[in-house]
Amino acid sequence: MSQSRRLVKGGRIDRDKPLSFVFNGKTYQGYEGDTLASALIANDVRVVARSFKYHRPRGVFSAGSDEPNAIVQLEEGAATQPDTLATCIELYDNLSATSQNCWPSVEFDINEINSVFMRLMPAGFYYKTFMWPAKLWMWYEGIIRKAAGMGLAPKHPDPDRYEAIHTHCDVLVVGGGPAGLAAALAAGRTGARVILADAQCEPGGDLLAETDELEIAGEAASNWVSKTLAELRDMPEVRILERTTITGYYDYNWLTALQKVTDHMGPDKGGNLPRQRFIKIRARQVVLATGAIERPLVFAENDRPGVMMASAVRTYINRYGVLPGRSMVVFTNNDTAYQTAIDAVRLGAQVTVVDARPAPQGDVVTRAEALGIQIMDRSVITNLHGRMGVKCVTVQHLGEDGTTLLGKPIPFSCDLVAMSGGWNPTVHLFSQSGGKLRWDDDKTMFVPLAGPAINPSRSVGCCNGTMDLPGCLAEGLAAGSKAAKDAGFGTGRAPKAIKATARPEAPLRPLWEVSCHGHKSRFHDFQNDSKVSDLELASLEGMVSVEHTKRYTATGMGTDQGKTSNVNALAIMARIQGREIPAVGTTTFRPPYTPVSFGAITGQDRRELFEQVRTTAMQPWHVANGAVFEDVGDWKRPRYFPQGSEDMHAAVLRECKATRDSVGIVDASTLGKIDIQGPDAAKFLEMIYTNAWAKLGVGRCRYGVMLSEHGMIFDDGVTTRLSDNHYHMTTTTGGAARVMGWLEEWLQTEWPEMEVYCTSVTEQWSVASISGPKARDLLAGLTDIDLDPEAFPFMAVREGSFAGVPARIFRISFTGEVAYEINVPTCYGLHMWETLMEHGKAHDICVYGTETLHVLRAEKGFIIVGQDTDGTCTPMDVGMDWIVSKKKADFIGKRSFTRSDTAREGRKQLVGLFTDDPSFVLPEGAHIVDTATPKPPLRALGHVTSSYMSPNVTGPDGVNGDKGRSIAMALLQDGRNRMGDTLYVALMDGRVKTVTVTDPVFFDKEGERTHG
Amino acid sequence: MLLIQCPFCGERDLTEFSHGGEAHITRPANPDKISDEEWGDYIFFRTNPKGIQYERWIHSHGCRRWFNAVRDTVSDEFLGFYKSGEQPPKIKRRKVLRK
């Protein structure tokens, strides 16, 4: 039967717009304006999901984001979303959803745990199974993962588009209920920039679930909402963000929001709009009007389908035009639930009120009695029947002490229990802001006390413990005005009060848990299946702190973060521990308030926008010539250039050999370049580098290493004196920005009197480095610079023209060959490269990438900072004693050389390694040990830092075969005293390789080739 | 997210800045003349107070200038900002709400 529980009229649904949807394979009808939950209730679908741990059947419980039960898997394929709340999904045509945590079906789940076995899965069950032998845990894990799990993660990339944006405002109002609307109105009228964020599809909050009896400003509440929204929409500085939940409250009033822009339309229906928007809001002032969440009652079998929150039942009746039950028991300890009873009776339901209070009195009780509603006072529900949906409850009188059960149990047939245990102010955001809570004994709730100065906010209305409508409106108006004033707008005086229907309430009777007979399950946390008995067991097993108990019993650890369970759990813990509720403490609320998809946080920062990519001017040539790239920092650098079917190994051997035989060329544009000028430039470099710079001649280059004050190497490179007060510094590719920052830091904070100017020019110059015996021949025909070694020696710079464009040519070498680094303005980079490649043909030019660059420098024993050093290496550790000036009084890091640890014998030092097996390339990072049969515990003597196959190096046997010779560099304890020693390298797979310690310079030890 | 007042640019988000540790640590003038202990104090030891701290910041994704701030490390509240080389503002020790 279609929509058997739909009322003939009423509700904010559009009966002219029927929608069809599929739940668990079955097709149903609903209306525009429905949520999935209201449509399921309209169609009398009672079991919507299975619980997380025990797989008990569960139905819709609430009407908002506090829902712990009705959690579904929305849609299928790439667009599928696990763990969505049926109560928050706006219905759209052809929506499809399935139940979670059930197999084979939600009606029949073979994993349902009956009450006997439930006792075998007590509190701390998961932790306890961890304690069993590891082998058993592996077995258990499989079972647990299959049986207890939430929804299924999508297997395909998210097809949707998201946006992440920043925005600012003077006053942010969170929540569009009566208090929030009033605050937005008062703040908006001052001209302040106001954002009103409301989670629902239309603001109004609980007013949307009211009948027309409730009046504001002399008219039906819903009319007042419409008029207020119209006024707000007319204000140019006010923005209303619908379907927007504030998910996090961070320092200095920085809040995050999730706006569900097109979720309500269904997959692929949003057109050009993103699916969701993640909004980062900086607000001068915040008004929190987040309302309150109704508190469940903890009684026997209270999780059965058909047990709902009383306010939710009222919402379904009045807002969605659905009557969730025809025969209803309202179980309460306070006045608010009577309103539900009254509305239901008027629509023809049979209603009995079970009130824990003795002889409740007051306006709402009188009105209920006048409608003929039976009220059982001093009574509680002690048992409930109906596994797949409530059929019957048992009611008993409650003694003075609040626990003793008196008299005979009286059965009541019913198909719905609407319960209310009072209200919990929604203090989550206030608490996230660093705010402190106070327990209000009269109101029986935690209310905001004081927020920190850095997060100026005001809590108004229900979230402030102000539960009456006139009070909410008054607080909203006052806070809106004051917030605007504090942000620099208006006088701070509130506008004229708004009249509204007052509904005086009698006090509630605290009822944290309801006694029952025997071992009945009384749930306080529905999503995580946590029961009163779990809290008792946790206490018996020694858990005292709230945070420990929460984790041990999983209370509040679900995706709902315990919105309905936390306070009840605290109160029950207080009873168990014999303490007052505030003495037990509160738990910490953490963002996000409701789940946020990673897609939304990421926004547009994905794929090519995820990270910037830097390429050199020669990139088109590299791509056209088949380069295989690697990432170096943000740069794409060619790693090698395979020919034909070559793999990397073959390509690199060929490139390495060709460079030493004829001429190789590499794109070195990515090296960091810093232009340093000023009268104190030389003095400054003397402090930055370890060696002497003052006397470096104009036109000459020098290699330098930079140290931290700890005396450890942190970057290196060649710096050239272009004129008296003008230097060109190069840094490692990855260290360019760090070095620039380092120079600026010293100049600004320690030596502001020095006149030195540093400018990053990395991107201004394109660099081609040619090296090899034929490098000079290649360059000769292309430049007007005199290349004669006498005229242009090693470690010098010359300026001139290259292939018709201005160039600086540095004669420096990272390969140990005769080498030139040709620098031209970046706009000529590709021209320079193509010219070199064209003319290079006659000289057997070979293009190479970073891999060959690494092998060639390793053959020469040149370090790569960050690979062969790791922040614990002094220049002496890597065998560079020669670069440390003995004459300079001071440079950064110098003093640390004489610290006892830096000066001691036996530090890790850079060495070379030859493997016994010339064809085996050691893995970088492998540990060096002193035994061929390693057994734990084992002391590592050091590790391999660089390791390659070299086609140029001859091993101790004087041989380099067709396949090359394996070489490695390593940091080894007391390495320099171990030359010639035999040691061992332990591999991850258990194998052990024998190595001989050697000098790290493997090739042309005398450096004859460089100067040639 | 912290809101930082760059003395050169004005109020900006934390993400534009980098923290530079405790402020007013001067590099010893004659490192060779001081003891290992004094040098170790300069390179390794910082006050790390619970409460008011004078610290360095750089507007790394802005004007790239270093400056100083006074921050309460308990509440994360900034109590003042000033340029390098300027005298720090006098801050009265006061009770702050613990986060």
Ligand SMILES: [Zn+2]
């Ligand atoms: Zn700045």
